[in-house]
Amino acid sequence: MKALRSDLTFSYLSECFHLDADRGVLIWKVRPVEHFASRRAMTFFNNHRAGTVAGTVKTDEGRARAVVQLNRQCVFVHRVIYALHHSIDIDDVPDVIDHEDRDTLKNRPGNLREATPTQNNFNRILPLGRSGVRGVTYQPKFKTWRARVKKGGREINLGSFPTKEEAGAAWKAAAETIHGEFFAIQAAEA
Incomplete structure (x- = not known):
């Protein structure tokens, strides 16, 4: 029997x-x-699998995720856990599920939350760039540090600052306000 995705109730x-x-x-x-x-x-x-942990870890684009094969379909374990925890069909699981702690292998229900693509992307660790501070660049012409943050795909200029630390603090305050609970800060930025 081959179940369609909509059969995964x-x-x-x-x-x-x-x-x-x-x-x-x-x-x-x-x-x-x-x-x-x-x-x-x-x-x-049932003789070989019942009572064992379901799924295997697959790595795609550098991200490890647990997947389970069910009726010849590969389904992400976090989507099945979300469906079971919320008593909903797999088709009713939101398109984007965010792992709050950014570890895609930790699938406890309390670590999974519905998110928009923007929120999900903001809750990840990104390269810091040449300045070493996210959202901050040096302006050699003016000898100042410029802070910018993105909101809804648009860049917001937060101004120029005499020090990298002040520009970083401005970026952090704006990013926390804009992205709320999805704001993720790296240890180097703390």
Whole structure:
């Protein structure tokens, strides 16, 4: 049986997995024969997989994520956990799920939250650039430090400052205001 994505309902997912919310993992359950093409396939699966942690880690573009194969479909584990935790079908899971601590392998329900693409992108560690401070550049012509922040794809100039530290503080204050709970600061910027 090949299930379409829309067939991955909350009920179906609940028949497949037990959610260990404390560890943020899925445990395979003993699945019914209706999930398989034959009784033999069901027996094999249940004898070898039931009671084990579901999924494997795949790395894509430098990001490691846990995925699970379900009815010949590869589904991100964090999406299944979100669906089970919120008692919703997989199709009703928001398009973007953010990992609050930025670790894509920590899938505890408390670490997953709905986000916009912009919020999700802001909650990641980015290169600091030549100045060593995010959002700050040196203006040699004026011998000042310029602070800029982005909001909704538009750049906002925060002004020029005599020191890199003042420009960095201005950027940090503006970024915290604009991005709220999704604001992520690097240890070097703290």
